[in-house]
Amino acid sequence: MSEFAVEATDIVRTFHDGNFRALDGVTLRVPTGQVFGLLGPNGSGKTTMVRILSTVLAPTSGTAIVNGLDVVKQPGRVRKVIGLAGQFAAVDENLTGFENLRMVSFLNHMEKSTAIRRSHELLVDFGLDTFANKQAKTYSGGMRRRLDLAAALVANPPILFLDEPTTGLDPQSRQDLWSIIERLVEGGTTILLTTQYLEEADRLCKLLVVLDHGKIIAEGTSAQLKSQLGNTVLVLTFASTDDAQRANDLIAGIPEKPANVDGTVIEATVSNGPAAAADALRRIDDAQITLVGLQLREPSLDDVFLSLTGHKAEDVDSVEVPAGRRARRKAKV
Ligand SMILES: Nc1ncnc2c1ncn2[C@@H]1O[C@H](COP(=O)(O)OP(=O)(O)OP(=O)(O)O)[C@@H](O)[C@H]1O
Numbered sequence: 001m002s003e004f005a006v007e008a009t010d011i012v013r014t015f016h017d018g019n020f021r022a023l024d025g026v027t028l029r030v031p032t033g034q035v036f037g038l039l040g041p042n043g044s045g046k047t048t049m050v051r052i053l054s055t056v057l058a059p060t061s062g063t064a065i066v067n068g069l070d071v072v073k074q075p076g077r078v079r080k081v082i083g084l085a086g087q088f089a090a091v092d093e094n095l096t097g098f099e100n101l102r103m104v105s106f107l108n109h110m111e112k113s114t115a116i117r118r119s120h121e122l123l124v125d126f127g128l129d130t131f132a133n134k135q136a137k138t139y140s141g142g143m144r145r146r147l148d149l150a151a152a153l154v155a156n157p158p159i160l161f162l163d164e165p166t167t168g169l170d171p172q173s174r175q176d177l178w179s180i181i182e183r184l185v186e187g188g189t190t191i192l193l194t195t196q197y198l199e200e201a202d203r204l205c206k207l208l209v210v211l212d213h214g215k216i217i218a219e220g221t222s223a224q225l226k227s228q229l230g231n232t233v234l235v236l237t238f239a240s241t242d243d244a245q246r247a248n249d250l251i252a253g254i255p256e257k258p259a260n261v262d263g264t265v266i267e268a269t270v271s272n273g274p275a276a277a278a279d280a281l282r283r284i285d286d287a288q289i290t291l292v293g294l295q296l297r298e299p300s301l302d303d304v305f306l307s308l309t310g311h312k313a314e315d316v317d318s319v320e321v322p323a324g325r326r327a328r329r330k331a332k333v
């Protein structure tokens, strides 16, 4: 097996007659046998990349090799080695869980008896066996996601693309899906997943790339990304937004770059935590502003994201979302 399951080089994808670049020269290598994370805010190009790698969409330029096969020149062969669970669960609502999987098995040209056995096996693996004969429209969001993932695994593909597999799920369903993903990787599957949840990336992914406006703006392990920030995050909480704004002006120069003010809370990355905190406290105290809370903590992947993109990963409303997409997000399973 080759070292890389996916090798994408300088992928560009334009829309609107070439006037808009959804992907603007993306190069990534996904090592075989790992979970690889594609992170980025809404509209950064994650789904476009997944669609190109899974042969749904052609790149405008650039090359993508999946399991040694070229997605443009050998799309049929690529489809045989990949599984895809898209951003919106693609189960047939009117079919039962079992019927959904059996249909996908037939589409994969399986013999009837193999299709039935494989469908049952997956339903058990994904904890859906007791709902096997219920229509998918009666399933919860988490169950649909699991069924969709099971459908992507019917043919036992060595490479799996998961587009925001846990968006919209409750914490327990999310944990369940993480366990399934970890089990798959232990079994040798390579997974490329997109996510907006940095906790998810931190837990599952060995390597990450962060996309923004169709370009990679950071890549590496989560520890490497975190170490790009200052050593410590200083968090100051005030009684009012006015106090926070005034304090932010007063502490100018202490953080390595301008702090983030979110309502009554200031978050600043600093290189020498205790000294910076003492300095900030002195200035705030001199101006007789009341401090409600003070915390020094290690940077999280969320801080990395904020520092790179200027907004928090899950902060949907602060992101430019093209018309029509916001409403659709709410409908995500
Ligand atoms: N078929 C299309 N026609 C026109 N524009 C498109 C098309 N597909 C995607 N885009 C645009 O390309 C950009 C990237 O979209 P994409 O769906 O890849 O982002 P994403 O990172 O998956 O976002 P989200 O987190 O909301 O799923 C967006 O601005 C989107 O509107």
Ligand SMILES: [Mg+2]
Pocket (backbone or CB within 6 Å): 046, 047, 048, 087, 163
């Ligand atoms: Mg998407």
